[in-house]
Amino acid sequence: MTRVVFLLVPQLQLLDLAGPAQVFSTAADLGLGYEIGYVAEQEDVTTAQGLPLRAATEWPPLSAGDLVVVPGWRESTVRGDGGPSPAALERLAAHHAAGGTVASICTGAAALGRAGLLDGRRCTTHHDAQDELAARHPGAYVVRDVLYVVDGRVVTSAGIASGIDLALHLVAGRHGPAVAARIAREMVVYARRNGDEQQTSAMLRHRAHLVDAVHHVQDLIDARFTTRLRLSELAAASGVSERTLTRHFTEATGLTPLRYQQELRLERAEHLISHGATAEAAARAVGFQDARMLRRLRART
Known part of the structure; x- marks a missing residue:
């Protein structure tokens, strides 16, 4: 059983969360052994689209085979103070240090940067936030205009819908491209895009x-x-x-x-x-x- 834990923050972008969650939920429906969880600082989290969500406030036990995903939030750049608390950032860093994988969608990359996980690594984010991410984390190599970047156990993706592509890529890496294609068909996704495809068509x-x-x-x-x-x-x-x-x-x-x-x-x-x-x-x-x-x-x- 692989745990996929989404770290929710106020004003998170709903599709940043729903897209990848749907991928792993569909994988679980196919019997591939995924357990999905949602954690936050407070039980009630309001999305940028106004839909209230409820999450656990206690982190589940995690192992090296588990994945923690940070969806982006409304802040259109990475300059603001939004995002996870220092305690949550410490959780991210500790999970990675213990051999786990961390991923971000859109401006969620800012959280990985604040947790010290981008230094010396390739990464990406929404095209509107790339310059700011590079300025705030000069030790990171920000790859521009791609859908997602995998650098070891740190995985970052571009904006919004690219989280679906990232999640399908992770499923394909573990279970093979045929399984990822089957999930894409179940989700009526036009095609599974490669990471180096451009963010904007x-x-x-x-x-x-x-x-x-x-x-x-x-x-x-x-x-x-x-x-x-x-x-x-x-x-x-x-x-x-x-x-x-x-x-x-x-x-x-x-x-x-x-x-x-x-x-x-x-x-x-x-x-x-x-x-x-x-x-x-x-x-x-x-x-x-x-x-x-x-x-x-x-x-x-």
Whole structure:
């Protein structure tokens, strides 16, 4: 039996907790021997989303095979004083010193840093908090724009939903990728992402603008990026000329509509290749006739 203990703090992000908890709960339902517990300084803990939770105030006995997980809290950076108390931080450090594994989701990495567990280690956190984490813990090597990092028995992940990826990775390491894939299917998770995949997809990276017509065209490309899309079709849908669309799209995103579509195709192809597909199969799956264009795009990036 493996214990997975979640350390809850006030204003914790609900999905930071619920995602990984669902993974280990599903693993327990499959008979894989997981026992889940929740501890906090006080019995009642309010999440950032306003949902009250109840946790134990006494820590269960832990062994070297057990896992302690620290979900993140509302503080968007790691500057604030939120998070676990000094006593809880001592518990984290003691569990690791005894051979146990500790993990964090999102800004939960700040707790691991305060417990002295990040010095000399690779780690990550939410992309909005990476600079601050690196400044506060110069002895740590903050890996940017990845989903999760495993450095020995210290495991850190990016923001919110990446906790699901981290938990699936830990299950795969213990029980094999087929079991993790089965849990992902049970959870209706699209795919189990690798740790070195980017925190923000191409669909999100180019949305930091306020041009409605361009957002509308991006929606069309996002939904159909594996098919051939004519510029005239996109311009008609947005109600402007092809030249005007190209100008507005480039000003808003830094890319032409074609380059945006190619970036989506490339990102999806890289994902398929990382999960075992050949370059040829990945190229065809994202809409290329063969792998030549895919190879050119990969070389260019």
